[in-house]
Amino acid sequence: MSEIDRFVDQPVNWLRATGPESDVVVSSRLRMARNFATYPFLSRLVPAQRDAIIQEAGEAVKRSNFLKNAYFISSTELPELDRQFLLERHLVSRELFLEEGKSAVAITPDEMVSLMVIEEDHLRLQVFQSGLNLVEAWRIADGIDSELEKDLDYAFDGTLGYLTACPTNVGTGLRASCMLHLPSLVLTKQVHKVLQALSKLNLAVRGLYGEGTQASGNFFQFSNQITLGQPEDEIISNLEGVIRQVITHEREARDYLKKKRKAKMEDQIWRALATLKAARMMSSSEAIQLLSLVQVGIDVGVLKGQVTHADLNQLSLLIQPAHLQKMNGKELGSTERDTRRASRIREYFTKVIL
Amino acid sequence: MICNVCGTKEATIHLTEIVNGQMAEVHICEACAEEKGTEFKTYFNFGDLLAGVSGLEKTLGPSGKKISLVCKDCGMNYEDFAKNGRLGCAGCYTSFQKPLASVIKQVQRSSCHVGKKPSRIPSETHSVHDLRQLQEKLRKSIQEEAFEESARLRDEIKQALNKLKKTKRPKSE
Numbered sequence: 001m002s003e004i005d006r007f008v009d010q011p012v013n014w015l016r017a018t019g020p021e022s023d024v025v026v027s028s029r030l031r032m033a034r035n036f037a038t039y040p041f042l043s044r045l046v047p048a049q050r051d052a053i054i055q056e057a058g059e060a061v062k063r064s065n066f067l068k069n070a071y072f073i074s075s076t077e078l079p080e081l082d083r084q085f086l087l088e089r090h091l092v093s094r095e096l097f098l099e100e101g102k103s104a105v106a107i108t109p110d111e112m113v114s115l116m117v118i119e120e121d122h123l124r125l126q127v128f129q130s131g132l133n134l135v136e137a138w139r140i141a142d143g144i145d146s147e148l149e150k151d152l153d154y155a156f157d158g159t160l161g162y163l164t165a166c167p168t169n170v171g172t173g174l175r176a177s178c179m180l181h182l183p184s185l186v187l188t189k190q191v192h193k194v195l196q197a198l199s200k201l202n203l204a205v206r207g208l209y210g211e212g213t214q215a216s217g218n219f220f221q222f223s224n225q226i227t228l229g230q231p232e233d234e235i236i237s238n239l240e241g242v243i244r245q246v247i248t249h250e251r252e253a254r255d256y257l258k259k260k261r262k263a264k265m266e267d268q269i270w271r272a273l274a275t276l277k278a279a280r281m282m283s284s285s286e287a288i289q290l291l292s293l294v295q296v297g298i299d300v301g302v303l304k305g306q307v308t309h310a311d312l313n314q315l316s317l318l319i320q321p322a323h324l325q326k327m328n329g330k331e332l333g334s335t336e337r338d339t340r341r342a343s344r345i346r347e348y349f350t351k352v353i354l
Numbered sequence: 355m356i357c358n359v360c361g362t363k364e365a366t367i368h369l370t371e372i373v374n375g376q377m378a379e380v381h382i383c384e385a386c387a388e389e390k391g392t393e394f395k396t397y398f399n400f401g402d403l404l405a406g407v408s409g410l411e412k413t414l415g416p417s418g419k420k421i422s423l424v425c426k427d428c429g430m431n432y433e434d435f436a437k438n439g440r441l442g443c444a445g446c447y448t449s450f451q452k453p454l455a456s457v458i459k460q461v462q463r464s465s466c467h468v469g470k471k472p473s474r475i476p477s478e479t480h481s482v483h484d485l486r487q488l489q490e491k492l493r494k495s496i497q498e499e500a501f502e503e504s505a506r507l508r509d510e511i512k513q514a515l516n517k518l519k520k521t522k523r524p525k526s527e
Contacts, residue, residue, distance in 0.1 A: 035444065039443075040427075040428045040442055040443035041440065041441055041442055041443050041444075041446075043438070043440050044428045044429075044442040044443055145470075146473070149472045149474060150474075153472075153474060154472045154474075154475075155444035156471060156472050156475050156479060157444075157479065158478070158479040158481070158482025158483040159465070159466055159467065159482060159483075159486055160447060160458075160465075160466075160467055161467025161483075163444045163447055165440045166439055166440055166441070167441070167454060167461060167462070168439075168461050168462075170458065170462070171467040171469070172467070172469045172470065202355065202463070225355075226462055227462065228458065228463060228464060228465070228466070228467055229463040229464030229466060229467070229468060229490075230468065231468045231469035231470075232469045232470055
């Protein structure tokens with residue numbers, strides 16, 4: 001799997017912390033669901049139809065200016081470890097491999113765009129951006145969609161819009177989401193208040209790895225809930241508006257911590273660093289939690305210039321189970337992974353002096 | 355969106371869960387959420403919830419017996435959809451139009467798409483889409499009390515409707 005191996009040492013572009021508001025918003029993602037008019041949805045597909053869809057999608061990808069250099073990978077070429085690896089990089093979803101039968105994914109070499117073929121819908125296009133940049137993500141997704149539709153007939157109804165396998169996606173088929181890091185709101189125990197206020201606005205809030213997981217390490221994913229009855233740009237500007245308010249709350253909470261709870265904050269941050277520098281074994285969840293505290297350290301100015309958000313974002317990814325195993329070149333047991341994770345983290349933090 | 359549990363209050367909490375490979379989307383009001391516990395660890399069965407939605411009741415005949423609704427394009431049963439929340443094909447939206455309308459009403463804001471459309475669609479679909487955009491604009495302008503604009507849009511809609519009737523047989527609402 002040379003194509004995927006190429007990603008192993010490549011930093012993820014949208015984790016570079018270069019985008020707008022990247023002290024709070026890690027990344028923006030836009031997902032678009034489309035189905036071919038001529039084939040039934042996933043649950044009624046026979047193997048020959050799966051092959052035909054993958055074939056047609058592959059040809060449309062080749063003709064697209066945006067996607068022509070993308071790696072087009074069939075699920076049959078992907079061992080379990082590679083699937084897990086792509087999942088950790090958010091380039092595929094669990095649903096893509098959930099069902100028996102062939103599926104595929106096209107990934108651009110810079111990993112900013114992925115097109116999943118035969119997920120819950122025939123096509124799921126994903127576009128990533130660093131920081132709060134849904135507008136740019138939509139511009140790119142819209143462009144790619146317009147290219148692909150030149151070759152493909154989509155299931156579309158004059159009243160209901162783009163038809164999807166699940167009625168929760170019908171209409172625009174659009175799910176815009178942003179990953180927010182809200183440690184100060186969590187530490188000041190205000191996050192629930194904010195989330196409660198948000199829930200009145202028909203938005204969904206989820207954990208780091210999207211659907212089906214609890215929020216971990218102070219990371220929260222915010223996304224639109226409604227796909228029908230609002231044009232795409234309105235969905236995006238509404239979500240952005242709400243996220244801007246959350247950013248303000250997070251920064252206020254950060255200022256409060258800096259001014260009123262400085263000693264306690266610093267204690268927590270240095271303790272986290274000490275553990276990261278010393279531990280011989282560490283689970284993913286403990287690492288994410290501690291690294292989140294180090295990010296707070298950067299924001300409140302405790303760790304001036306010694307570590308950066310971009311580095312920590314990358315490190316958080318590199319210590320995920322499949323990444324550790326890909327870098328090792330073979331599978332590892334969970335004890336071995338915890339040991340390697342700890343050593344990788346220690347290595348990174350050698351430059352930080354306690 | 356209406357609460358999936360009590361079916362009366364406005365849902366303010368939206369939750370997606372995957373358990374054993376099955377996805378459930380749940381929309382609940384604050385009162386029910388409190389009752390269910392804030393951790394949401396219990397698995398809500400999407401099918402059970404959908405089954406409680408008024409849409410499925412409409413498939414009951416006058417004698418109270420279930421009339422099985424089958425998609426004429428792919429042969430899927432409406433009950434299968436109620437179990438896993440996934441439709442079989444684009445045609446299901448037409449075959450299950452009535453019960454689906456109330457499902458859509460519960461999970462979405464409106465029943466009418468506004469926004470992008472593909473460049474390659476039949477002209478009738480195109481006209482229907484344009485008409486819906488106008489109707490949505492009218493709804494907004496009435497909300498904003500822009501009466502001149504509303505009057506203009508109403509005329510435009512009338513024209514669009516006439517055009518639609520002339521070109522093709524009128525499509526049921």
